[in-house]
Amino acid sequence: MPEKFEPYIFGFLCNWCGYAGADLAGTSRIQYPPNLRAIRLMCSGRVDPAFILTALKRGADGVLVVGCHPGDCHYINGNLRTERRVALLKKMLSNLGLDDRRVRLEWISASEGEKFAVVVREFVEEMRALGPNPLEGNMNET
Amino acid sequence: MKLRIALEGLGACAGCEIAILDLHEEILSLLEDLEVDYAPILMDKKILNENVDVLLLSGSVRNKHDAEEAVRLSEKAKITIAFGSCASFGGIPGLANLYATRELLERAYLTTESTDNKEGILPSEEVPPIEQVIKPLKEWVEIDYKIPGCPPQPKMIKEIFQMLLNRKPVTLSKKTVCDECDLKREEKKIKRILRWGEGEPDGSRCLLEQGYFCAGPATRAGCEAKCIAALTPCRGCMGPPENVTDQGARMVSAIASVAAVDEKDRVDPEELATMFKDVVGTLCRFSLPSSIISRKVLERKSK
Numbered sequence: 001m002p003e004k005f006e007p008y009i010f011g012f013l014c015n016w017c018g019y020a021g022a023d024l025a026g027t028s029r030i031q032y033p034p035n036l037r038a039i040r041l042m043c044s045g046r047v048d049p050a051f052i053l054t055a056l057k058r059g060a061d062g063v064l065v066v067g068c069h070p071g072d073c074h075y076i077n078g079n080l081r082t083e084r085r086v087a088l089l090k091k092m093l094s095n096l097g098l099d100d101r102r103v104r105l106e107w108i109s110a111s112e113g114e115k116f117a118v119v120v121r122e123f124v125e126e127m128r129a130l131g132p133n134p135l136e137g138n139m140n141e142t
Numbered sequence: 143m144k145l146r147i148a149l150e151g152l153g154a155c156a157g158c159e160i161a162i163l164d165l166h167e168e169i170l171s172l173l174e175d176l177e178v179d180y181a182p183i184l185m186d187k188k189i190l191n192e193n194v195d196v197l198l199l200s201g202s203v204r205n206k207h208d209a210e211e212a213v214r215l216s217e218k219a220k221i222t223i224a225f226g227s228c229a230s231f232g233g234i235p236g237l238a239n240l241y242a243t244r245e246l247l248e249r250a251y252l253t254t255e256s257t258d259n260k261e262g263i264l265p266s267e268e269v270p271p272i273e274q275v276i277k278p279l280k281e282w283v284e285i286d287y288k289i290p291g292c293p294p295q296p297k298m299i300k301e302i303f304q305m306l307l308n309r310k311p312v313t314l315s316k317k318t319v320c321d322e323c324d325l326k327r328e329e330k331k332i333k334r335i336l337r338w339g340e341g342e343p344d345g346s347r348c349l350l351e352q353g354y355f356c357a358g359p360a361t362r363a364g365c366e367a368k369c370i371a372a373l374t375p376c377r378g379c380m381g382p383p384e385n386v387t388d389q390g391a392r393m394v395s396a397i398a399s400v401a402a403v404d405e406k407d408r409v410d411p412e413e414l415a416t417m418f419k420d421v422v423g424t425l426c427r428f429s430l431p432s433s434i435i436s437r438k439v440l441e442r443k444s445k
Contacts, residue, residue, distance in 0.1 A: 048391065048395060049388075049390075049391035049392075049394040049395055050386075050387065050388045050391040050392070050434060053388060053391055053433075053434040053435055054434055056435065057434050057435055077403045080403040080408075081398045081399060081401075081403065082398070083411045084397070084398035084401045084403070084409070084411045084414055085394050085395060085398040086411070087411035087412055087414060087415040088394045088397060088398065088411075088414065088415050088418075088421065089391070089394050090415070091415040091416075091418065091421045092390060092394065092421045092422055092425065093435075095240070095420075095421050095422045096240075096422060096435050096437075096438055096439060097438040097439040097440055097441065098435075098439060098441065099441050130441075131441075131442045132442070134439045134440055134441055134442060135435065135439055
């Protein structure tokens with residue numbers, strides 16, 4: 001039997017909500033799987049669709065984008081822009097043959113440490129069931 | 143000494159070569175300084191044996207013959223140029239990357255409405271084997287410069303020939319089509335993506351802000367925004383601008399930036415995505431083979 005498949009998840013977390021939520025999960029010692037590699041950005045609006053495509057191309061099994069709840073964005077509407085970007089990008093990905101569940105957008109506030117852990121747990125399980133990313137990239141290179 | 147050039151179309155439509163002829167009388171003054179040695183689409187010479195200074199390769203590499211010709215000819219040239227959008231980033235033929243090779247052959251030889259092929263024969267003799275995917279020319283041969291456009295604009299071609307004659311590096315505009323466009327940009331709020339032909343466009347306002355899909359923000363300048371001047375939205379034939387790898391991703395960003403997100407006036411993200419009949423074909427129309435994800439992939443079946 002081959003080794004159990006461990007999905008590689010890339011996370012883009014905004015500084016004000018998503019990352020603070022992850023921080024709260026950490027300081028509250030809430031357990032969640034270690035498959036997520038988090039990158040902090042100032043705003044989820046900074047997530048260029050090309051970042052997500054590049055992560056997938058290089059072999060990430062899933063990409064998680066976390067921003068503030070609508071109305072809470074530190075930069076007024078950066079998260080709403082990202083919501084539309086991700087919706088269009090998902091359509092593009094499914095046209096290109098990828099399962100659009102590989103990209104997930106979540107709103108997590110700084111006080112939702114528990115939600116952060118739940119989302120990561122769910123997402124890792126979902127990607128484990130989905131199987132490895134069919135693109136040839138390898139996360140261990142570069 | 144005259145600058146000696148050769149032109150060859152691989153999987154091409156000959157439009158790029160015709161664009162050179164579109165220089166009309168000006169071509170005569172150019173010919174004082176350069177000599178066209180080989181151009182099967184324009185002149186009656188079947189094979190290039192001698193060396194040339196500049197080779198302009200147009201079209202995509204669709205089969206083994208195209209690939210071999212590209213390598214053979216580029217070895218004879220000091221400077222090899224990808225001429226036109228197909229050679230530069232894959233172009234329209236690159237959209238074939240959305241289908242498996244088998245699907246393409248079946249469509250072309252068996253199921254088109256005008257096909258009469260009752261025995262269901264797929265050609266296998268005396269035709270070069272097809273390449274599985276379209277890749278930009280730089281994946282096949284070393285390219286010194288690329289000249290985008292479908293076809294490249296005659297004015298741009300003339301400027302580039304002048305750069306070559308002066309032994310200067312070929313440079314392209316670093317701006318986007320929007321920078322060259324004269325239409326007025328004001329508020330950024332669209333609720334619907336209109337298909338071309340829906341409604342009457344306002345001839346003074348930005349087409350994207352009126353809801354028409356216009357690829358200007360994600361497309362390199364150099365065409366003088368001619369299509370938009372005729373109130374036809376940009377389709378992105380000049381490819382991505384400087385420092386942008388993925389034209390489609392840039393366009394996704396641009397559309398999200400003009401979408402209405404006010405509290406009262408908000409376009410639903412899912413609805414926005416369904417307003418495109420063919421997202422990849424619209425957003426990466428000319429540049430799919432050089433995009434980050436350059437072809438259709440297959441998910442393994444999940445258990």
